[in-house]
Amino acid sequence: MVIGNDTLGYPILVCENAEPSLRAFVRARGRRCVVLADAQPDVAARARALAARLPRCLGVLPIALGEPRKRLATVEAIADALLAAGADRATLAIGVGGGVANDTFGLAAALFMRGVTYAHVATSLLAMLDASIGGKVGVDTPAGKNLVGRFSDPVAVFADLQALRTLPFREIRAGLAEAVKHAILAGGESFDMLEMLAPHRFERWPWGEVVARSVAIKAAVVRADREERGIRATLNLGHTFAHAYESASGYRIAHGAAVALGLRAAGLLALRGGLFTREAHLRVLALLALLGMPLSTRVPADAALAAMRGDKKRRDGSLRFVLPDEIGLVHADVRVPDARVRSVLHAMEAPPGDAEH
Ligand SMILES: NC(=O)c1ccc[n+]([C@@H]2O[C@H](COP(=O)([O-])OP(=O)(O)OC[C@H]3O[C@@H](n4cnc5c(N)ncnc54)[C@H](O)[C@@H]3O)[C@@H](O)[C@H]2O)c1
Ligand SMILES: [Zn+2]
Known part of the structure; x- marks a missing residue:
């Protein structure tokens, strides 16, 4: 094949x-x-x-x-x-x-x-x-x-x-976090396929199809913006949070796990800013949970926020994020007030519950 x-x-x-x-x-x-x-x-x-x-x-x-x-x-x-x-x-x-x-x-x-x-x-x-x-x-x-x-x-x-x-299991998971990210960018069948496969053992996954789909999504974005001046930045979905969690945990949280946390946090931030729907957000959380990814962290909100303020994506005093609008539609460079970011980081200290909005 x-x-x-x-x-x-x-x-x-x-x-x-x-x-x-x-x-x-x-x-x-x-x-x-x-x-x-x-x-x-x-x-x-x-x-x-x-x-x-x-x-x-x-x-x-x-x-x-x-x-x-x-x-x-x-x-x-x-x-x-x-x-x-x-x-x-x-x-x-x-x-x-x-x-x-x-x-x-x-x-x-x-x-x-x-x-x-x-x-x-x-x-x-x-x-x-x-x-x-x-x-x-x-x-x-x-x-x-x-x-x-x-x-x-x-x-x-x-x-x-x-x-x-x-390849060790934790490395499979690291790759899957990025596959979920690509599936949120593309939506449609790419996301449906991961949802369908998630309950099954990895040994039974059609990896060729999973990898080829994810490759196609990333390659299309890169082709549109090779030198990352615009749309390629959407590939950073979840990554401002992920980098903050990696750094604030002294790199004890692996990149894949941090990306999963970042995808929940980006979804919450989008919801609280009037983007995304609760239904779509819960779909993403359900997929991440089925894949065995963490959805909450003990990293305190203040530590994560401090790490984020040192991140290079901060410009003219406010934090900017890549945020989902729908599964299949993601915006780059969305300005978000610090107070809203802080409230999301606080929510991330507890598992998702009824308050996931
Ligand atoms: N260039 C880019 O666009 C881009 C994008 C994303 C990530 N990255 C970079 O990729 C790196 C992370 O990649 P990674 O997660 O593949 O890390 P890695 O290359 O360190 O591989 C992870 C671990 O798996 C081992 N390994 C690899 N293949 C194996 C196999 N078939 N069987 C057993 N062990 C195997 C490696 O020796 C290593 O211990 C980071 O440095 C990151 O910055 C680059
Ligand atoms: Zn990544």
């Missing part, structure tokens, strides 16, 4: 097994290639299995990753490893791994010898339906996440669904 998407001008292939498509792609390019792999054992094993079948492959370079290693020092080490492996400007670099691999390998490829072509094989759900779509690459610095980076399109993206078999 392969579901293709070329909305962004390069192939994004959702594959049960990426190996045949990747091999065909490399053969058609007729160039040497080199494989950069997240050194996590399951991912590195997958990368070696893929590389074994690739023509003119210089080998597999395992690179220790994880968010703390998403740094310029790692980019430098990758450049040295590429040179040592014999890569030159004509070599196709193929990265295998999750979102951290996408961002770090993608930036290294964009900089190595002033730029070599790059293809990504996504092995985490989040990388498949979010991080590898849209051409953003970059690394963190001590001062900020993704602070150093650029827009740099890959030549191809492969979602390797078989890799999901070794």
